[in-house]
Amino acid sequence: MNSLDPKIGDCRPRIRQLDNAAINRIAAGEVVERPASAVKELVENALDAGARRIDISFADGGKTLIRVQDDGHGMTPEDLPLALARHATSKIDGSDLLAIHTFGFRGEALPSLGSVGRLTITSRAEGHEGARVLVDGGEISPVAPAALERGTIVELRDLFHTTPARLKFMRTDRAEARAIVDVVKRLAMAEPYVTFILHDVSGDTQGRQVFRADAQNGELFDAMRGRLSRVLGHEFAQNALPVDAERDGFHLTGYAALPTYSRASAVAQFMFVNARPVRDKLLIGALRGAYADFLHRGRHPAAALFIGCAPQLVDVNVHPAKSEVRFRDPGIVRGLIVSALRHALAEAGHRASTTVAGAALGAFRAPDGPARVYQMDRPSDRPSPGALRAGFQAQSPGFGEAPVSGRVEPIADDRETRDHPLGAARAQLHENYIIAQTADGMVIVDQHAAHERLVYERLKARLADNDIPRQALLIPEIVELSASDQSRLLEFSDELERLGLVIEAFGSGAVAVRETPAVLGQTDARALLLDVLDELADQGSSRTVRDRIEAVLSRMACHGSIRSGRRMSADEMNALLREMEATPHSGQCNHGRPTYVELKLADIERLFGRR
Ligand SMILES: Nc1ncnc2c1ncn2[C@@H]1O[C@H](COP(=O)(O)OP(=O)(O)OP(=O)(O)O)[C@@H](O)[C@H]1O
Ligand SMILES: [Mg+2]
Incomplete structure (x- = not known):
């Protein structure tokens, strides 16, 4: 030098x-x-x-x-x-x-x-x-x-x-x-x-x-839950689902929180490999992937996940502080995390986070009001897999058009509300909020958010069967676009066709929309197309095709949803509640916001100082 x-x-x-x-x-x-x-x-x-x-x-x-x-x-x-x-x-x-x-x-x-x-x-x-x-x-x-x-x-x-x-x-x-x-x-x-x-x-x-x-004792999941509650707080434990899955020599255990209990940053994500705390991009990426479908981009899931495996399957000697590891087969670990978490979230059905109702209660309460004690655990109301299938197959064309009938028995009297976790519809307020009476409280549903989720879940189920019904437009809608937008859309046109959206090039810089997904009902084809385009532009190329398709589906679902501001009959409202009960993930909308809030009678009584 x-x-x-x-x-x-x-x-x-x-x-x-x-x-x-x-x-x-x-x-x-x-x-x-x-x-x-x-x-x-x-x-x-x-x-x-x-x-x-x-x-x-x-x-x-x-x-x-x-x-x-x-x-x-x-x-x-x-x-x-x-x-x-x-x-x-x-x-x-x-x-x-x-x-x-x-x-x-x-x-x-x-x-x-x-x-x-x-x-x-x-x-x-x-x-x-x-x-x-x-x-x-x-x-x-x-x-x-x-x-x-x-x-x-x-x-x-x-x-x-x-x-x-x-x-x-x-x-x-x-x-x-x-x-x-x-x-x-x-x-x-x-x-x-x-x-x-x-x-x-x-x-x-x-x-x-x-x-x-203090040392926990008893069975592993109880001990883990007790400890996580101590470290991460009761709210995490109350809103977390147990995860327990195995694949090819890897055993995943732990707790993952409901999407409605998401955080604004990745502060509540804890990963362990053979009990060793690690910060690992692969594992965090898998966690995000599993929730991608339920959370808005700015929200982050909360979870504590423990991966156990034979020491030979992972190299821990790659970092001075041992906080990174290298898996012999990262694909297996990623797949295990994504599928186990998606399964756990599906099992949770329509549960929404207790913090949602808790926060609502806090907002209602007078400053010196009684302390909040809130619990919304209903493990028994999980829909069986059979019930889910039936729900999808017997669906109506959608709430957007004809009133729903036939599929769901209207609730005759209060005794029956006991069998329905989301209760019997009693009123609609401000043309968007359904008030339902449950066996021991009340539920307030955001009809737009709930319906958006239901449409999305229906579309997804149909997509899995490769069977999204389409409806042809009488006159194709011609949408003018920039050349780059046109080519971006056309590049994705095969996937869009699977989703029920049929488009083709129309000269230079325009696209003709020929068919739209039937479940969306009468929809503004132009607005739909522009939204899909936004979604594709937002995503960049980093996500997998499957992720991209689901994100596009989620955007499309918005278009088929009952907008707030539409009056619904009692039958329609009850039908919506029943479908929510039978649909996985219906406790939160596609952006991770809750679709309903439940207040127990005891909570209502507390609000009025009766307890
Ligand atoms: N709290 C302890 N109780 C009993 N033995 C201990 C304790 N701390 C250290 N030792 C002994 O001292 C040895 C050296 O500890 P040290 O932490 O330096 O190395 P290590 O734990 O073997 O490896 P590493 O450097 O990766 O931590 C250990 O192998 C262990 O035998
Ligand atoms: Mg040591």
Whole structure:
């Protein structure tokens, strides 16, 4: 580089062997990025040691103190110096890097921490005396006896005091503390049978408990639900569906929230591979794919998903902090996630999130009103697969035209409302809201949103059978377009034909619409075509053909929906309610908004201060 420098011969760099302290500090640079990464390493070690209870304390965002105590199997006095030696581990023998059953395997974390902070390890293994070892800036002190019941205490003080440059990159105490809480919560999600307690001991105070999750017991799904409720909140647990599916050696478990419980960013997406928290594009992409059909682009699903597999099927040794993994066959994992989640969402039928009604109640309530306690779980009202089929086959041409009749028995008296989760229609307000009485409350339906969803689900069912009936226009509608729009539409014309929309080129820069999907009824062909075009333009080319087709279907469904502002007869309203009950996903519209809100009598009574 500096070949013009006349002194080049004098200062030719020499190759040197670095000493251990420097080697460890370099390794620490990768493994220990911030206090939270130290906490992660120490808690993972505790879990690997079979701990049932882990107590974690930190001060000043973890910069001055991190302390992790566990009741695991501990270490003998002879093992202590080894634990601090680089590449010394009890977890693998080095013969097979693909047979990893523990969080740790590199034998790197403790020596790295010992090189960038003051580290004290006190430990006691069963049948041995307790012992302590200290290491500061890479200097290891002799092992000394120490009193301890069982397990291990690791204390790390003054992190990065040997690497001031790294210290400068630390964020505020509050930000570092938040990162520590996040790390502990993630690990706590993966280990529901272990107790986690986290204290902030900054200053001279006794310390403040910032998180606590007591060990769950019982069956896995109950334990998982209990733990997720503790970490992510009751609302998540109440609105989440269990997921349990297997394919080709991969087992997917966890909970995924209803689309109406979506978030404005991806903050509530947690993925684990063999209990290891990972941030993996493939997995997040699969999660998004599974919900693509139910959520507007700006909304993000909430889920905690656990993938279990033989260690040979996944390489965890691809990232210094082990937060990324590489699957031997990513396609299987993606397919498993997408199909399992879609199945779980379909099973949930027309359920909408409890938060919807909760939020509505909150809005109604006087400021000092009674506390909200709301529950809308109705596992028993899932439609059977047979019922779904029947619903699709016996459909009427659509609510847009003739009043619905014959298909559904009108509800004769209140006793029958008990058999119908969405109740009996009692009134229509503002030409868009149907009020129905249920066995123990009332339901308010947004008729436009609900109908849009029903039309969409019908179209999708027909599409699956390759049988979307079309109706020919008496006079083809000619739509003028730009040349690029024309070619974009024509490129997709085969797919559009499968969807019931038949178009062809009409000179340069125009398209003739010849047939439209019958389910949409009388529709404005021009507006429909422009909407489809918008959808195609929005999507870019990244999505799969199937995704694109479904998105186009969803747009088309809008055109066939009863617009708000149309009066409906009692029969029509009841028919709509019955079809919602029989249709999967009818609890939210195509944009993830709810299609109905339910208020229980008890809630109504609370609104009036009767309870
Ligand atoms: N809390 C603990 N209880 C019992 N043994 C422990 C504990 N922490 C560490 N050890 C022992 O010390 C060894 C070294 O720990 P260290 O974290 O440095 O490496 P590792 O966990 O084996 O691998 P990695 O660097 O991937 O974390 C471990 O293999 C384990 O035998
Ligand atoms: Mg470790």
